[in-house]
Amino acid sequence: MVNVITFIIAGAIVLGGALGVIGFPNPVHAALSLIASFFGVAVIFTIQEAHFLALVQVVVYAGAIVVLFLFVIMLLGVDTAQDLRTEPLVGQRSLGLTFGAILLALTLGGLFLSGPGGEDGAVALTGQESVVRPIDAERSQIEQLGEDLFTRNILAFQATALLLTIATVGAVVLVRNKGGEDLVIDEPGRSVE
Amino acid sequence: MELTETWYLVLSALLFSIGATGLLIRRNPLVMFMCVELMLNAVNITFVTFSNSLRDLTGQTAVFFVLVVAAAEVVVGLSIVVAVLRRNPEADADDIAALRG
Numbered sequence: 001m002v003n004v005i006t007f008i009i010a011g012a013i014v015l016g017g018a019l020g021v022i023g024f025p026n027p028v029h030a031a032l033s034l035i036a037s038f039f040g041v042a043v044i045f046t047i048q049e050a051h052f053l054a055l056v057q058v059v060v061y062a063g064a065i066v067v068l069f070l071f072v073i074m075l076l077g078v079d080t081a082q083d084l085r086t087e088p089l090v091g092q093r094s095l096g097l098t099f100g101a102i103l104l105a106l107t108l109g110g111l112f113l114s115g116p117g118g119e120d121g122a123v124a125l126t127g128q129e130s131v132v133r134p135i136d137a138e139r140s141q142i143e144q145l146g147e148d149l150f151t152r153n154i155l156a157f158q159a160t161a162l163l164l165t166i167a168t169v170g171a172v173v174l175v176r177n178k179g180g181e182d183l184v185i186d187e188p189g190r191s192v193e
Numbered sequence: 194m195e196l197t198e199t200w201y202l203v204l205s206a207l208l209f210s211i212g213a214t215g216l217l218i219r220r221n222p223l224v225m226f227m228c229v230e231l232m233l234n235a236v237n238i239t240f241v242t243f244s245n246s247l248r249d250l251t252g253q254t255a256v257f258f259v260l261v262v263a264a265a266e267v268v269v270g271l272s273i274v275v276a277v278l279r280r281n282p283e284a285d286a287d288d289i290a291a292l293r294g
Contacts, residue, residue, distance in 0.1 A: 001194065003196045004194050004195075004196050007196055007200060007201075011200075011204045014204065014208060015204070015207055015208065015211065018208055018211040018212065018215075018231050019211060021215060021224065021227050021228060021231060022211065022214065022215030022218065022219060022224070022228060027221055027223050027224055030223075030224050030227055031227065034227050034230065034231070037208075037231065037234070038234065041234050041237065041238060044201065044204070044238055044241075045238075045241055047196075048201070048241050048242060048244075048245040049245060050241045050244065050245065050253055050256075052253075053237075053241060053253055053256050053257070056257075056260060057237075057260075060260055060264065061230070061234070061260075061263075064264070065230065065263070065264065065267050068267060068268075068271060069223060069226070069227065069267075069271070072223065072271050072274065072275055073223060075275070076275065076278045076279065076282060077282065088220065088285070089220075092217070092218060092220075093218045095217070096214055096217030096218035097214060097218065099213070099214070099217055100210050100211070100213055100214030100217065101210075103209070103210050103213050103214075104206060104207065104210035107206040107209065107210065108203065108206055111199070111202050111203065111206065112199075133249055133250040133251050134248050134249060134250070135244075135248045135249065135250050141253075144250055145250065145253055145254065145257070148250050148251070148254050149254060149257065152254075153254055153258075156258060160258060160261045160262070160265075163261070163262070163265050164261065164264070164265055166265075167264075167265035167266075167268045167269050168268065170268075170269050170272070171268045171269060171271075171272040174269070174272040174273060174275075174276050175272045175275050175276060
């Protein structure tokens with residue numbers, strides 16, 4: 001029962017934050033509701049006993065990634081509210097909402113109409129519990145995760161190392177200011193409206 | 194009332210749809226990136242849900258890799274956005290076409 005209440009509150013925060021991201025005209029407000037949404041997801045992870053991932057979710061997503069967003073917003077001074085009342089591309093909003101609704105209907109349809117019924121959830125869909133890498137309740141989860149990462153997934157792990165290096169180099173190359181071209185920085189007093 | 198996987202999966206579907214809708218209706222490239230992050234989080238919820246219900250660790254490993262790829266994607270994507278917005282601070286999604294050589 002406690003889990004149900006926690007789930008409902010966390011789910012409301014997740015969905016409310018997500019609606020805030022697409023609803024706020026000002027990108028700074030959107031980034032702040034993104035943090036709320038990420039925290040809600042971390043709570044959902046905690047209910048499901050993925051404690052390490054909940055921690056990483058807060059540190060990496062709510063910490064690093066959103067700070068990166070806010071940093072870019074502030075650096076470029078694009079923190080002015082967008083006019084959401086006018087629609088530059090006629091029909092974009094209604095079409096977008098229609099496609100979103102179709103996507104939701106398809107995913108929910110796939111969830112509730114597939115397999116031998118929704119009652120047993122995932123077990124009903126695939127038939128049986130894990131035999132590949134079962135979770136050992138006796139040992140700590142971070143230990144098992146590390147073991148899985150460094151044995152079965154070592155190639156993927158090294159590939160991500162390469163990916164991160166390439167991403168860092170790419171970011172430096174893209175943003176490097178060659179030729180002494182001046183940065184466009186907003187004048188003081190203009191920024192927030 | 195018991196908390197089954199279906200609850201989590203419905204939440205995940207809702208979050209994914211909100212993210213996809215936002216990606217389609219918003220025109221600010223930064224907000225569009227945030228919507229992509231929402232969609233990635235929805236997928237992460239699904240992974241953790243199946244990991245928990247099937248008692249299998251593979252789902253959690255997958256979430257780990259999604260996190261890494263999301264970080265790399267944000268780094269490269271934001272630097273492209275910085276490069277575009279630096280020339281024109283009012284740029285929206287259409288102005289990304291200026292990247293064409």
